[in-house]
Amino acid sequence: MATQALEKAEVRSWKAPIALAVFAALYTLMIAVAPREGSTTFRLSTAADPVQLGEITVPVTLTVWVVCALLVVLTALAALLVQRAGKTPLWLLAAYIIIMIYGFLAWAAAGATIPVTGLLAGAVALAIPLIYGALTGVIGERVGVVNIAIEGQLLAGAFTAAVVASLTRSPVLGLIAAMVAGMLVAFVLAAFAIKYLVEQVIVGVVLNVLVVGLTSFFYSQVLQPNAALLNSPPRFDRINIPLLSDIPVIGPVFFRQTIIVYLMYIAVAVVWFGMTRTRWGLRLRAVGEHPQAADTVGIRVNPTRFWNVLLAGAIAGLGGTVFTIGNGIAFNKEMTAGAGFIALAAVIFGQWDPIKATLAALLFGFASSLQNTLSVIGSPVPSEFMLMLPYVVTIFVVAGVVGRSRGPAAAGQPYVKG
Structure with a gap:
């Protein structure tokens, strides 16, 4: 009994309650120093919705x-649960974040109306490339390869999709070409990192710089002079799912989307199921955790890593199509704007789990959408403050709100047989 009590004391961490207390204090300071009056309206329906919900x-x-009081209560409850059970449950953290966002919205949009459906739809749209990038990072690190080149794979996918779709007038061919482009970048990463044992982080950084340089050169020298032929991509049409698209709030957000978004739903489900319920996932995780042990039971470590890095590259290339054919936008220099690096943060936030990483990417997307929405409604909150939100969330993670984050044991370590 004494040994069990000692083990529980050793794993108990107070980082989450401390972080929650800090953010509750910051929220209290914000509403005390800059009080707002009046009322905030939340619009739950659009004019096109068949079912109209009243405004709140x-x-x-x-x-x-009231939100401030709830945050204090949740912080105290987190401390109590750590004292008794040794950890803060995920549901409490989720409730804390949702309640804080609600309170912040009420404060920031005082005297204005927030279009909830538009805010959430914007969050999903901005999160799509982050989710594809996060899935790429999860697969790569789970198999033992740190993929810093997600940014380059997204950018290569965006560039290739724009050019091929412009030439063929077929967004489907552009999507396929983007996946091939992502795989080519991943092939270079895998060749140098797995076969030639070059430091994986360095290879990833170099690939990002290389792709940025190449796409910028071709954009200036080839695409701009021939924009009508090479850089006027068609876009995917939106597909409304019958019945589901008519559900208030949820329908317009999730079920009035393009094929790229629906493929994302499938990709998340398939990667999660495959990683946790299939032989492929077991081999992948074994190679990323203990390659020597995996080798002894007959798993070919380096080929397994190689092919999974290529698969991850195809997923990232698919994510890059969001920037061009996903919205019918012409390619521009560095248009991914650091999405690959935010996706890496989502991987860590999600503790290398496909579902959690997806939720983390949605949170980052929500932060960006919130900045846009508050600018449109004329909120006095400076837009620069809103730009900080994704990074504040990252600090939230570093502070330990989601608990102890430990990546795959062999991630970043080359394997030499024998």
Whole structure:
């Protein structure tokens, strides 16, 4: 009994309650130093929705202080659960984040109306490339290869999709070409990192610089002079799922999307199921955790790593299509704007789990969408403050809110047989 109590004391971590207390204090300071009055309206339906929900109007002062009290209660509950069980449950963290976002929205949009459906739809749209990138990172690191080149794979996919779709007038061919482009970048990463044992982080950084340089050169020298032929991609049409697209709030957000978004739903489900329920996933995780042990039971470590890195590259290339044919936008220099690096943060936030990484990417997307929405409704909150939100979330993670994050044991370590 004494040994069990000692083990529980050793694994107990107070980082999450401390982080929650810090953010509750910051929230309290914000609403105390910059009080807002009036009311905030949340619009739950669009004019096109067959089912119209009424608007919800809340008093700002009462709402923000009630939220403050709830944050304090949740922080105290987190401390109590750590004292008794040794950890803070995920549901409590999720509730804390949702309640804090609600309070912040009520405060920031005082006197204005927030289009909830538009805000959430924007969050999903901005999160799609992050989710594809996060899946790429999860597969790579789970199999033992740190993929810093996600940014380059997204950019290569965006460039190739724009050119091929412009030439053929077929977004489907552009999508396929983008996946091939992502695989080519991943092939270079795998060849140098797995076969020639070059430091994986260095290879990834070099590939990012290389892809940025190549796409920028071709954009300036080839695409711009021939924009009508090479850089006017068609876009995928939106597909409304019958019945599901008519559900209030959820329908317009998730079920009035393009094929790229629906493929993302499938990719998340397949990667999660494959990684946790199939022989492929077992071999992948074994190679990333203990390649020597995997080798002794007959798993070919380096080929397994090689082919899974190529698979991850195809997923990243598919994610790159969001920037061009996903929205019918012409390619531009460095248009991915660091999405690959935010995707890497989502991988760590999600603790190398496909579902959690997807939720993390959605949170990052929501932060970006929130900045856009508050700018449109004329909120006095500086847009620069909103740009900080994804990085504040990253600090949230580093502070230990999601618990101890340990990546695959062999990630980044080359394997030499024998």
